[in-house]
Amino acid sequence: MNRLVITVGLVGNPNVGKTSLFNKLVGARQYVANWPGVTVTRIEGATSYKEQTLHFIDLPGLYTLSATSLDEKVTRDFLLYSPPNVTIVVIDSMSPEQGMYLLLETLELNLNVIAVFNAIDEAKKNGIKFDKSSLESYLRVPVVLTSAHTGEGITELMDTILATFRKPNRPKLLDYGPEIENKVAEFERYFEDTYNKRFLSLKLVEGDKFAMELLKKDVEPTSILPSNMSDLAIKIAKRRYDYVTNVLNRAMSNSESAITSMEAIDHVFTHKYIGIPIFFALMYLAFNFTFKASEPLVGLIEVGFQKLTDLIGSNSIFTSLISQGIINGVGSVISFIPSIFALFFALGIMEESGYLPRIAFLMDRAMYSLKLTGRSFMTLLLGFGCNVSSVMAARGLTDERERVTTILVSPFVSCSARIPVYLMIIGIAFPNHKAEAFFAMYLLSIALTALSARIINKVVMKGESIPLVMELPRYRFPSLSNVATYMWNRGKHFLQKAGTIILVASVVVWVLIYFPDPTNIENSFAAMIGKGLQFIFAPLGFQWQTVSALIFGSVAKEIIVSSFAQFYGGVGNIVLDPVTASALMVFILGYIPCFATLAAIKSETNSLKYPVISVVYSLSISYILALLVSIVGRVIV
């Protein structure tokens, strides 16, 4: 029997559980978050079911097929130019109106559609009931009620995919009335036969710019579009919403109550006076937890590596390479793994519960004064894991000025690579105020990001922000598996780097330390490099070891720890006074984006100009700030 490959596209509004459903269908572990806009590019995965191969494509979320941002365009173009065999429109059972609106639009594309009402477990818990047969009869497509959380309805969905593939069903659902239908029929002749003419004509009536671009070459949009176009667009939207409301009135029932937990929590967490203080208090707890939870484990790992180093010794070139270059170099970085995972565990709980998107809402006013919005804030939050992620996630921002600004300020968000560097320096210079110093670095990171956004908007990218319209996700109790996935996805880069780039860099640093004179580090190549450039950093009070470590760390920040450990024969032997340590941390906060981030900036902006601006600006601003800290610190201390 021939094995067919059936392509299945997953479409839906942002944050309705498409990626969770995708994970359940193909057994993947793609990162899922409780806020909109996490999937910014298509993700593919395949599974076998009843001797057929189902090839699933998880597409970025969108509210309407009149796409404006880059990620929304990915979805629209995919559906238009390479339609899948079966299209699943994922609808949130707790709030189905917008999802059903998108379903109606998708049907205009003449696709083979299944409507999936997801999060049915939550709906049931809250007294919401759906009459599936009524939904199927009014929507004229197969309907499946699922829960990506419990797995309910997943097998039925797989069977429905096969059945829909074998018996395609492409209903024409809505009649928009003679005025609009006549216009649509008139516009259809302005498009080439290769396109879906009805869909594009409807979009043209709605004033969609993309549809205008696809008109035949000799057709001038302004000459054919009616003067009452915006009225017609409103009539189309109203017709769709009326239909959705009518269907829901007949096929859905719910029990009302006086006050909900979401309203209760939002009443306090988004309070205009105490919302932000509560946020900072919770963030401080998260940072304090990072230290208290991880310190014993860090100690345990450090003791283990120390014993291993002592056991091997460093009498010969080979044993020196193993004990100093590899175990001491890489081990000094690895010992901070518990701290990194503890931080992401705490942040994972905040994000998974749906709390962090509220901060975007609270911060929107402050962000607006920086010519950014809460959307940028959410994008920048991804940078706490890896700056490359926030640079990529900026695709979801519709305003080009805001997108480029967000990309350029992303490197100032303290990524996981900087965590071991801060932890090492804080452990040396601020042993009694670790959590406070660590928290201060994150506050400074936010301040520097804000300042940079202001400067970039004044100098490079001028314009006004589009006001934030954001759908807040529901609060939910964080599941351990989702928090663990979040923690793993954010922290795994660190482990991968430890086994690759940090290992290689540690060996290179060892070579530069060992040669040409193994008996005296002051005569090493590393010392020559550091001493040669020390004059630049002399005002900041940096020794040659620090200068060399900073140079090596421009590849990846963790290499700074590895270099320090090798220069001093272990992290415990490093001596740094609080002022120099503060200046060093401030400098490291922004001194240069790592190579991977620079590559991402270049690819996302399609220009070499922006990576160059990023390097020059970050070096300048971090040097000035570190100098200020150094001068002020020495006056005070």
Place this chain on the structure above:
Amino acid sequence: MKSVTIQLWIMLIASLIIGACYIFEGDLIFGIIIFVFSTVFLLGFREFGKPSYSYRIVHIYVGSILIAITSGYILASFLFSLVNLIIGEEIMNLKVSDILLMSLGVYSSYNIYRLRKNAIRPEKKDIR
């Protein structure tokens, strides 16, 4: 209504005492954090008028969640410090304020359970 107001007073005074204890024990920042959370109870008194009854309950509910989170954090930190026994270092010493906070955390958890069951529904659906 009277019991709601009494409940607010109990939570406010208890959290203020614990915050003050942390400050007297030298943990200034943690004391401030408890004070920030106690303002949730304090602002509950500013909910006037007929709907105020529900919203005062909201302040008890959310304030209790915050206190429960904070006491859970202290408990988790203590449990993690037990790993220190393996490497021969000291475990975290629980102070008087920590014990008081954990006790209030237990009471707050009871509050959350009780309010969720009787006064606050998990979610509401609103058809436009």
